[in-house]
Amino acid sequence: MTLPPLSSASKRALSKLGITYPIIQAPMAGTSTPLLASTISNAGGLGSIGLGASNSTAAKKMILDTRKLLDPNKGGKFNVNFFVHSTPQFDPSSNLKWLEKLKPHFERYGGTIPEELKVIYKSFKDDDDMLNVLLETKPPIISFHFGIPPIHVLRQLKDIGSVLMVTATSIEEAQKIEKEGEGLVDFIVAQGYEAGGHRGIFDPNGPDEKLPTFVLCSLLLSTNTNNNGAQVGVGVGVKTPIIAAGGIMNGRHIKTYLDLGCAAVQLGTAFIGCPESSVDQGFREALFNPDKSRCTMMTKYISGRPARSICNKFTDLEKEIQLEGGEVVELPEYPITYDAGKALHAAAKAQGEYGYGAQWAGQGAPLARKLDAKEMLETLVREWKEAEGMSSA
Amino acid sequence: MTLPPLSSASKRALSKLGITYPIIQAPMAGTSTPLLASTISNAGGLGSIGLGASNSTAAKKMILDTRKLLDPNKGGKFNVNFFVHSTPQFDPSSNLKWLEKLKPHFERYGGTIPEELKVIYKSFKDDDDMLNVLLETKPPIISFHFGIPPIHVLRQLKDIGSVLMVTATSIEEAQKIEKEGEGLVDFIVAQGYEAGGHRGIFDPNGPDEKLPTFVLCSLLLSTNTNNNGAQVGVGVGVKTPIIAAGGIMNGRHIKTYLDLGCAAVQLGTAFIGCPESSVDQGFREALFNPDKSRCTMMTKYISGRPARSICNKFTDLEKEIQLEGGEVVELPEYPITYDAGKALHAAAKAQGEYGYGAQWAGQGAPLARKLDAKEMLETLVREWKEAEGMSSA
Numbered sequence: 001m002t003l004p005p006l007s008s009a010s011k012r013a014l015s016k017l018g019i020t021y022p023i024i025q026a027p028m029a030g031t032s033t034p035l036l037a038s039t040i041s042n043a044g045g046l047g048s049i050g051l052g053a054s055n056s057t058a059a060k061k062m063i064l065d066t067r068k069l070l071d072p073n074k075g076g077k078f079n080v081n082f083f084v085h086s087t088p089q090f091d092p093s094s095n096l097k098w099l100e101k102l103k104p105h106f107e108r109y110g111g112t113i114p115e116e117l118k119v120i121y122k123s124f125k126d127d128d129d130m131l132n133v134l135l136e137t138k139p140p141i142i143s144f145h146f147g148i149p150p151i152h153v154l155r156q157l158k159d160i161g162s163v164l165m166v167t168a169t170s171i172e173e174a175q176k177i178e179k180e181g182e183g184l185v186d187f188i189v190a191q192g193y194e195a196g197g198h199r200g201i202f203d204p205n206g207p208d209e210k211l212p213t214f215v216l217c218s219l220l221l222s223t224n225t226n227n228n229g230a231q232v233g234v235g236v237g238v239k240t241p242i243i244a245a246g247g248i249m250n251g252r253h254i255k256t257y258l259d260l261g262c263a264a265v266q267l268g269t270a271f272i273g274c275p276e277s278s279v280d281q282g283f284r285e286a287l288f289n290p291d292k293s294r295c296t297m298m299t300k301y302i303s304g305r306p307a308r309s310i311c312n313k314f315t316d317l318e319k320e321i322q323l324e325g326g327e328v329v330e331l332p333e334y335p336i337t338y339d340a341g342k343a344l345h346a347a348a349k350a351q352g353e354y355g356y357g358a359q360w361a362g363q364g365a366p367l368a369r370k371l372d373a374k375e376m377l378e379t380l381v382r383e384w385k386e387a388e389g390m391s392s393a
Numbered sequence: 394m395t396l397p398p399l400s401s402a403s404k405r406a407l408s409k410l411g412i413t414y415p416i417i418q419a420p421m422a423g424t425s426t427p428l429l430a431s432t433i434s435n436a437g438g439l440g441s442i443g444l445g446a447s448n449s450t451a452a453k454k455m456i457l458d459t460r461k462l463l464d465p466n467k468g469g470k471f472n473v474n475f476f477v478h479s480t481p482q483f484d485p486s487s488n489l490k491w492l493e494k495l496k497p498h499f500e501r502y503g504g505t506i507p508e509e510l511k512v513i514y515k516s517f518k519d520d521d522d523m524l525n526v527l528l529e530t531k532p533p534i535i536s537f538h539f540g541i542p543p544i545h546v547l548r549q550l551k552d553i554g555s556v557l558m559v560t561a562t563s564i565e566e567a568q569k570i571e572k573e574g575e576g577l578v579d580f581i582v583a584q585g586y587e588a589g590g591h592r593g594i595f596d597p598n599g600p601d602e603k604l605p606t607f608v609l610c611s612l613l614l615s616t617n618t619n620n621n622g623a624q625v626g627v628g629v630g631v632k633t634p635i636i637a638a639g640g641i642m643n644g645r646h647i648k649t650y651l652d653l654g655c656a657a658v659q660l661g662t663a664f665i666g667c668p669e670s671s672v673d674q675g676f677r678e679a680l681f682n683p684d685k686s687r688c689t690m691m692t693k694y695i696s697g698r699p700a701r702s703i704c705n706k707f708t709d710l711e712k713e714i715q716l717e718g719g720e721v722v723e724l725p726e727y728p729i730t731y732d733a734g735k736a737l738h739a740a741a742k743a744q745g746e747y748g749y750g751a752q753w754a755g756q757g758a759p760l761a762r763k764l765d766a767k768e769m770l771e772t773l774v775r776e777w778k779e780a781e782g783m784s785s786a
Contacts, residue, residue, distance in 0.1 A: 038752070042620070171687060193586075196606050209688065212605030213638045214649070215587050215756045219687070222760070247608045256649050258606070294564060295602065363608045367615070387652070 001258065001386075004388035006258070009241050013263035016186060017141060018077045024243065026268030027081030027143060028081075028197060028277075028360065029053040031160050034062055036276035038069035039373040052083030052145060053121050053335070064138045072320055079165070080139045081176020083123035083198075084147035088333040090119060090128050095332045097296075101321065102340055104313045105356075106311075111347020117332055117339045123276055125149055135160055143167070143189065146305075154184040166245065167191050169198030170209050176202070176236045181299055182265070185240060189266060190216045192246030196269045196362035199298065199308040204334065208306070213246035214260070221261040229295055249367040250384020269362040270380070274373040286310045295364035304337030310365065313348070313355035314341065328344035331354030396780035399651070401605055404632050408532060408578060409556055411470045413437030414774055415651065417636060419661030420474030420536060421559060421670075422446040423751065427455055428447045431462035432766040434471050437774075439657075445476030445538060446514050446728075449522035451672035452642075456530045472558070475517035476591075478698070481726040484510060488550035488725045494714065495733055498749075504740020507662035510725055510732045516540055525750045536560070536582065538593045539698075541570055542580035547577040549656035558636065560584050560593030567613050567631045568726075569602070578633060582659060585639030589662045591700040592691065597727065602698070606639035607653070614654040642760040644776020662680055662755040665771070667766040675747020679703045695751050697730030703758065705736065706741070706748035 006071045007016070010022045012073035025032065025040040029050030037047030049066055051059040070076045095117040106113040124130055124144065134142065142157055143165035149157075154192070157164060165187040168174040174188050192213025200209055211219070220238050223348060223371060246285055248254060248267050257265045273287050287310065288291045295311035301318045302309060309315060319331055331337045338358075345356040361368075371379060396414070399407070403415045418425065418433040422443030430440030437780045443458055444452040454713055456473060463469045488510040499506040507672060515538065517523055524546060527535065534672045535550055536558035544552075550557060558580040561567040569579050584593045585606025594601055604612070614631050628683075634656035641647060641660050650658045665672055666680050680703065688704035695702060723761075724730045738749040764772060 192605065193603070194605050208755070210586070210603070212585065212587050212607065212640065212757055214605065214607045214646075216641070218642065218646065218757065219759060247605065247611070249611065251654065253607075253611065256652070259649070260645065363602070363604055364611065366612060 002390070004385055004390055005306055009261060009263040010258055012299050013187070013241055018075045019046045022264035023259065023377065023380060024048060024264055024266040026245065026266045027079060027269050028268050028272070028298050030358065031272055031277050031360070033278050034066035034069055034275060036080050036274060036373055037066050037272065039276055040377055042071045042074045043374050043377040044074070045377050046077060046079055046141065048079035048081055048143070050081045051082060053072050055121065055128065058132045060133045060137060061128060063133070063139055064134050074164065077140045079141040079143055080295050081143045081145060082130065084125050084144045084149055085123045085334055087123055087126055088119050088336055090336065091332065092116065093294065094330050095336060097330065098337065098340060101329065102344055105317070106347055109351045109353060111344065111350070114340065114343050117336045120339045121337050131156070135187055138162065141165065145198065147202050151180065151182055154181060158184050165189055169199060169201045169216070170211060171219055173202055178238055178240055187243050187263065188220070188238065188240045189243045189245050190220055192216050194363040195246030196296070196308045196365070197360035198303065198305055201306065204300070204305045214246050217242055217244050217257060217260055217262055247362055247364045249364040251380050251385070252387040254380060254384045255387040269365050269368060271373065271376060272361060273370055274376055276373045280354060280357065282349070283288045283357050283359045286312065286359050286363060287361060288370060290366040291343055293361060293368065296361055296363050296365060302338065302341045304331050304334035307358070308362060309361060310359040310361050312357065312359055397778055397783055397784070400654065402654060402656040403651055406580070406634055410439055411468045412439045415657035416647065416770065417659040418618070418659055418664050419638065419659045420472060421661050421665070421753065424665055424670050424672050424753070426669060426671050427459035427462055428455050429664065429667060429766050430459050430471050432669055433770055435464045435467045436767050438694065438770050439470060439472055439534065440473035441474055441536070443474045445474060445686060448514065449520065449526045452523060453526045453530060456526070470532040470533045472536055474536045474538060475523065477542055478516045478727055479536045480516055480519055481512050481729055483507065483729065484725065486727060487723050490723070491644040491725050491730065491733060494644060494722065495737055498710070498737055499740055502740045502744045502746060504737065504743070507733065507736050510559045510729045511727050513685060513732045521667065524549070531555065534558065538591065539635060540595050542575050544573065544575055551577050560583055562592060562594045562609070562611055563604060566595055570634055573632055574751040578637050580656065581613070581631060581633045582636045582638050583613055585609050587756040588639030588760070589689070589701045590753035591696065591698055592701065597693070597698045606637050610635055610637050610650060610653055610655055627672065638755045640755055642757040644773050644778070646673060647773060647777045648780040662758050662761060664762055665754060666735050666761050666771060667769055669766045673747065674754045676750050679705065679752050680754060680758060680761050683759040686754060686761065689758060691752055693724055695731065697724050697727035700751070700753060701755060703752040703754050705750065705752055
């Protein structure tokens with residue numbers, strides 16, 4: 001099991017995470033499963049489960065299920081991911097307005113439109129039960145999306161020995177993680193604009209620089225030097241090791257980001273199509289049809305927060321509503337909008353229409369391959385070695 | 394002058410372009426100069442001048458000036474760039490509406506608001522005089538932005554021995570270049586969303602997938618293989634060699650794109666701050682102040698076409714107007730809007746306010762370095778070799 005030469009950042013990451021390859025299967029709530037995560041971990045990568053859309057009971061079951069499937073001889077590591085969004089403000093009038101907009105779509109599929117929308121899950125920062133599940137089950141690695149948990153929570157999670165990771169989409173967010181995390185955050189997941197699924201941006205209503213993964217990582221790592229070898233440029237050079245996420249689809253891409261100075265890489269879209277994932281047939285067909293998957297769009301209309309989906313009925317809906325005379329539609333806050341989205345998807349799916357699914361995928365989707373999870377990880381490692389000029393034997 | 398090991402695509406590109414290093418200084422109309430272009434070419438790269446905003450007389454002078462400065466012993470190659478946008482439709486009422494919007498800004502600087510806007514330059518496809526300048530001066534390399542010239546024009550330019558390049562921002566545009574160019578286009582410049590200046594998108598009012606350079610190049614090159622070594626995924630695998638453009642700021646970045654399979658790389662923002670460029674002091678100061686240059690924005694408000702500028706008074710203006718109740722502002726067609734933009738910049742600049750300049754720069758801008766053009770090229774080559782593990786001696 002000879003690995004290509006690794007940077008000291010990557011060596012430290014492998015040691016800290018307790019894994020063989022610096023390859024993380026992204027936590028994809030609704031897509032990753034205990035089987036997918038454990039298969040990746042047992043094969044030497046880091047498997048993840050996305051628990052942001054679960055309540056504490058379901059989350060605990062997922063954690064225990066994953067642990068049961070893990071081979072302790074292979075390290076037994078896994079990552080659990082949570083959403084740290086602001087507490088949603090419930091506004092019945094904006095909820096009803098949004099349902100009114102969706103009405104013709106529900107009617108088209110004979111679905112029953114919900115009478116009111118619900119806050120379908122809590123932010124991690126508002127969920128003491130979830131924190132207790134973590135303190136009890138002690139997952140080895142815990143990652144956060146949309147924001148940073150309060151410092152006293154980070155301290156409790158460090159005290160149980162967990163490695164902590166937080167997503168950043170900009171220099172500002174990375175700096176905030178270092179400052180507010182007071183050195184307790186072990187890794188920053190640098191998520192580029194091309195990444196699939198929910199964009200980790202802290203303020204979904206603020207400006208978005210839309211930095212792609214390669215530029216974001218370059219800026220965070222500040223790899224430029226002048227002729228005297230001194231660093232120049234932004235000089236943010238965050239000290240926390242960086243994990244690149246977004247647009248990474250093969251072993252050559254992995255080598256690129258490791259060469260750039262990232263400690264590890266995180267791939268989501270590459271694993272969506274694995275039979276171990278829980279995506280439905282409609283999503284799978286869209287993913288493996290490059291004529292469909294080559295169009296992805298960042299939209300708030302599915303969940304209430306910007307997220308990248310394969311172009312489908314939902315993204316059409318956004319265009320359609322925008323064309324209605326430039327009216328600005330106020331969506332309910334995340335995840336209230338998602339309640340409507342899920343209901344509409346269920347109604348349409350019952351009629352065989354899969355186009356209202358949250359078909360989260362990144363811009364690299366057309367490069368997705370039909371392989372099972374173990375084969376996929378092995379293929380990525382083989383390609384990474386080949387890109388390094390190593391024999392894959 | 395030992396080069397790192399090159400792919401066959403890069404070797405062929407160097408031979409076809411007649412240069413030493415697969416590094417192109419981007420043609421930046423209003424920024425690149427005959428001195429900048431010739432310095433890069435004389436140092437072994439490919440220098441470019443942007444003539445899209447010139448009339449045929451000015452263009453001819455620029456071409457002859459560049460040629461005079463080129464060392465024939467160093468190959469004497471250079472690239473000239475033109476804009477192939479649709480013929481602007483002149484609409485006095487939309488022009489006046491836009492001037493009305495800008496009025497308070499002109500007044501703030503005591504400037505005289507133009508009475509009417511002009512079409513300040515022609516599309517290459519409508520400019521027979523420009524074509525005649527090319528047929529007469531026979532530039533070795535000619536590149537096009539915003540579209541493809543008609544096939545009979547491409548044929549005439551091939552007949553005088555010119556190498557031809559066209560920008561693409563999507564798979565569709567690359568396929569169009571191959572199809573409509575009938576094999577006459579030698580290189581596709583794959584421009585990512587992070588690139589500075591005018592986005593080369595063919596239809597500025599159509600949907601924009603916003604593919605970053607790394608993903609766009611990966612998709613065009615279709616580098617994924619399955620376990621049998623066969624290509625999978627989009628399978629567009631365009632046959633025309635790809636030149637990567639956008640976000641490339643140092644030698645490590647150059648290596649990344651060459652490793653990915655690109656034939657060469659094109660850098661604009663890295664060269665903006667060279668003393669040989671023609672940018673004004675305000676632009677230079679913004680570029681070298683990372684607190685300013687780390688914010689860039691794609692905006693139509695300066696020229697009428699989407700282009701990435703350092704955040705300034707113009708990008709503020711866009712936000713301000715968008716906040717006025719979500720009203721959709723119809724801009725005059727490119728380049729008519731630019732006539733207003735240039736006038737406003739001139740008025741403000743006369744009062745010492747540089748913030749209305751077209752401060753075109755890419756998202757990698759904070760990594761820009763204060764080096765003269767020859768030093769910049771040498772530094773890029775040194776870093777590229779170092780990234781390859783070669784001694785730079």
